[in-house]
Amino acid sequence: MTSLIEIAKQAKQATTGLAKATTANKNDALHLIAQELIKQQDAILHGNQKDLDSAVEKGISASVIDRIRLTPERIETMAQALHELVELDDPIRKTLDDWKRPNGLQITKIAVPIGVIGIIYEARPNVTVDAASLCLKTGNAVILRGSSSAIHSNTILVKVIQDALAKSELPTHSVQLIEDTSRATAEKMFRLNEYLDVLIPRGSKQLIDTVVEKSSVPVLETGAGNCHLYIDQTANVEMAIEIAINAKTQRPSVCNAIETILVERGWFEKNGEQLVRALIEKDVTVRGDELVLAQNNDLELATEDDWHMEYLDTTVSMKIVDDVHQAIEHINRYGTHHSEAIISEDQNNVVSFLNQVDAACVYHNASTRFTDGFEFGFGAEIGISTQKLHARGPMGLEALTSTKYVLYGDGQIK
Template sequence: MIGLEQLGQQAKEASIHLSRASTKDRNEGLTLIAKQLLEEQEAILKANEEDLLSAEQNQISKAVMDRIRLTPERIKAISDGLLDLVELPDPIGRELDSWTLENGIQLSKVAVPIGVVGIIYEARPNVTVDAAALCLKSGNAVLLRGSSSAIHSNIAIVKAIRSALEQSNMPINSVQLLEDTSRKTAEQMFKMNKYLDVLIPRGSQRLIDTVIEKSSIPVLETGAGNCHMYVDQSADSSMAIQLVINAKTQRPSVCNAIETVLIHKDWFYSFGKDLIDALKDHHVELRGDQQVVSIDPSIKNATEDDWNTEYLDMILAMKIVNSVEEAIEHINHYGTSHSEAIVTTNPDHAVKFLNEVDAACVYHNASTRFTDGFEFGFGAEIGISTQKLHARGPMGLEALTSTKYKLSGEGQYKK
């Protein structure tokens, strides 16, 4: 197993070569990776079975099992995503702005790679491919550190990626995996300022908080998704029920699934029973406030912890509110600034919600499940940022670039 220091050195050297790689070389590399993943599908799925068996023996939750699981369909989708990424414009070398200074010096601002990106993530082996592909497309080397729960899958995937890079004009060390998943090694990675230019955590709030607290490397923060949907007084009943069901059950283990539904009291007393029945039909466990429980005593009483919890499971908290203002106040207090939605036919309430809710993505009459780099047309995403500096929301290629000012003169000097 290669040591962390050596991985860092190799990544730094690869980043220098990558910064000079042509658009053609980077796109050809991605195309080869897409092909290699399909060719090595059997080995990847076999490795994934090891991870799933280990997860089952360790009594890992169904939600985490779903994030670990790979299937032929998922691998095909990952491969197709790489080919979609190839078709996107090259983010590197773009002239973002230009002007001439009073002294005649011509100045241009251009997009350049960040350098070496460190990714620390949990469970999902698809992140291994997404992160590597986005970094390569944007001219960055990447050092990946996944969790022990998907280590066999990650090793198999990175082996396929590096096999493809060997056939390309790209450095093989552009993509590297830290196979030691111990906490001690992770904390050493947090201090690798000499080699890593930015660190991106993806996973639980606990992981993200740990990286932010202990890293001396700049952190591009991704956040947990304690997401809400507010059903307003005027909401169309069939639309509201459909959107709540979709946002909770379509894939409950992901960060853009809702964890709490807030319901205006008037709507609830007209249609609340229909919504509760629909959620139960989809096997959703409900946690409700006193008003909800009074309608259906079989529902568990919600506690303060429920308003703060990202379940990532078929569990939904339900709270009755008296106004759109109360819904906004609840979301801004308990939310994680990820994705929030309002269902309403009242345009004033929609505008108020969209303007006043503090989140990276705010929806009107649509499911929060669209908060995704692919859905936004980014090809893929490195994560969903809930901070306000550099990048916010789904982070695609632009978020993995920095800027450089190029100045050209005719002998001007400072007097």
């Protein structure tokens, strides 16, 4: 097993080769990785099955197992995302601004790679391919550190990627995996300032908080997804219920699924029973406040903890509010600044919601499940940033770039 320092040194060395790479070099590598994923699909699924078997033995929840699981369809989706990433413009060396000073100096601001990026993440092996591909397209070397729950999947996926890179013009060590999943090694990674330029955590709130607290390497924070759906008094009944079902059940284990439904009092009095019944028919456990339970006394009572909860499963909390302002107040108090939606035909309320809710993504009459780099047309994403510096929302190619000022003169001195 390669030591952490050796991995870091190899990544730093790889940035020299990546700096020379053309857009064609990078795109060829991405095509090769996509082809290799399909070619080695059986080996990938075999490794993934080891992780799934281990998860079952350890009693890991069904929602986490779903995050670990790979299928031929999911592998095909990863490969397709790589081909689509090729079609996107290369942001590197792109001119962002250009101006001339009175002394004749010509100043050009261009996009450049960040350098070496560390990604620490949990469960989802598709992140291995997403992170690697985005970093390669932007000329960054990447050091991946997944969790023990997906170690077999991640190991074979990185092997597949490196097999493809060996056939390309890019350095093989542009993408590396830390196979030691111990906490001690992770904490050493947090302090690799000499080699890592930025560290990006993806996973639970606990993981993200740990990285932010302990890392001396700059952190690009991705946040947990305590997402809300607010159903306003003018909401179309069929639309509201359909969006609630989709946002909760289409894939409940991901960060852009809703965890709390806020419902205007009058709408709930007319349509609440229908909404609750539709959720229950989809095997959703509903935890309601006292006003919800007054009409549905067989439901579970929501506690203060529920308003903070990112369930990542088929549980949802529900609360009655008087108006959009009370909904906004609740979201800004309990939300994680991820994705929030309003279902309404009242334009004043819509504008209030979209302007006043503090979140990376706000929706009108649409499911929060669209908070995703692929859905935004980014090809893939490195994560959903819920902070406000450098990048916010789904982080695609541009979020993995920095800037450089290039100055042209003809003998100017100061």
